[in-house]
Amino acid sequence: MVGTTMVEGQGTRVGFYATTCRRAESIVRATVQSHFTSDSSIAPGLLRMHFHDCFVNGCDASTNGLSWPVPTGRRDGRVSLASDASNLPGFTDSVDVQKQKFAAFGLNTLDLVTLVGGHTIGTTACQFFRYRLYNFTTTGNGADPSINPAFVSQLQTLCPQNGDGSRRIALDTGSQNRFDSSFFANLRSGRGILESDQKLWTDATTRTFVQRLAGFTFGPQFGRSMVKMSNIGVKTGTNGEIRRVCSAIN
Ligand code: HEM
Incomplete structure (x- = not known):
């Protein structure tokens, strides 16, 4: 989540992309901030989506994009109650x-x-x-x-x-x-x-x-x-993939 302090050694940390994508964190922060300025309702949507993502399959963005608009996520960032089943x-x-x-x-x-x-x-x-x-x-x-x-x-x-x-x-x-x-x-x-x-x-x-x-x-x-x-189930090393298009697997 933009704005939180990532702790070293827990899977995620501030500066992870320092050599591969130097401005990654500031780009994400500025992008979220500018959208927030024009529509503050994106904050609760993002926050809730992040929680659901972490509880479904570890924090790997698997609920984001792939299943839009149904069944687990919606483009507005709200997650339908149907997805509250299983372990959520x-x-x-x-x-x-x-x-x-x-x-x-x-x-x-x-x-x-x-x-x-x-x-x-x-x-x-x-x-x-x-x-x-x-x-x-x-x-x-x-x-x-x-x-x-x-x-x-x-x-x-x-x-x-x-x-x-x-x-x-x-x-x-x-x-x-x-x-x-x-x-x-x-x-x-x-x-x-x-x-x-x-x-x-x-x-x-x-x-x-x-x-x-x-x-x-x-x-x-x-x-x-x-x-x-x-940090729940964060993928490290060669696990997972970096998507070329955010809403689709490579
Ligand atoms: C114990 C667990 C939780 C339960 C049972 C729960 C349940 C709910 C329910 C029923 C809603 C309303 C959804 C709707 O009307 O569309 C909601 C909204 C929301 N939840 Fe939770 N929640 C839980 C934990 C969390 C956690 C851990 C976070 C984030 C850290 C979170 C963030 C949000 C936010 C930001 C909204 C508002 C979404 C919006 O305005 O679109 N919730 N939650």
Whole structure:
């Protein structure tokens, strides 16, 4: 990911292309930055695509391009829910199952909670969380009791029961365009949008991490966990191939 610090000896490192393509990193950075300037929504798309890529077959870009536009990736960088099958953490997983899936890639509970903090930017559609707002329970206001009651009515206004399910809502209410720790503060106050996000606060084993990450700039920890994730199954030496055309194998 552009902007993170690559650690020596972990498979990837800053300066790897110093002799073969001297300006590689600055070209990537400048290109992403210029696209971001004209359309900031590419950031969440890229971030999510990177996560899905790493969890499918190691971080080798295999989900990028080859399968566009279906079934696993879309040109806009969003990954369809169909691809959340198999070993990808699906949003119906319990925290325990998510922890197991991350552990299988050498990522610990702090990494899991930190990386889900990627939801500090980006959006989801009403259809993926509306079930939490209506008839989730037969008592009370019918909503998932882990949602802050005042927030339930706000969400019901944004996502009416029979309204447009494709309407997109920020995952980090009030701070969707800032890469900050307010996502965690929102979980702490029952303002998580996805059930899987809110569970990080409900579950005692992840709550302490949410509490910690809500309290300070989580950027440095996010960088460390991203580097760990970005090194999953990285191809080295003569493994794999460098594509001549990004969207096709040679
Ligand atoms: C435990 C695991 C995770 C689950 C269950 C999960 C689930 C989801 C779901 C259901 C969405 C909404 C998709 C949509 O409506 O199109 C989403 C969006 C997103 N996820 Fe995750 N996610 C997880 C981990 C991560 C990680 C590790 C990252 C990055 C480090 C990430 C980054 C994003 C971003 C940036 C978006 C917004 C995409 C957009 O606006 O287009 N997620 N995630």
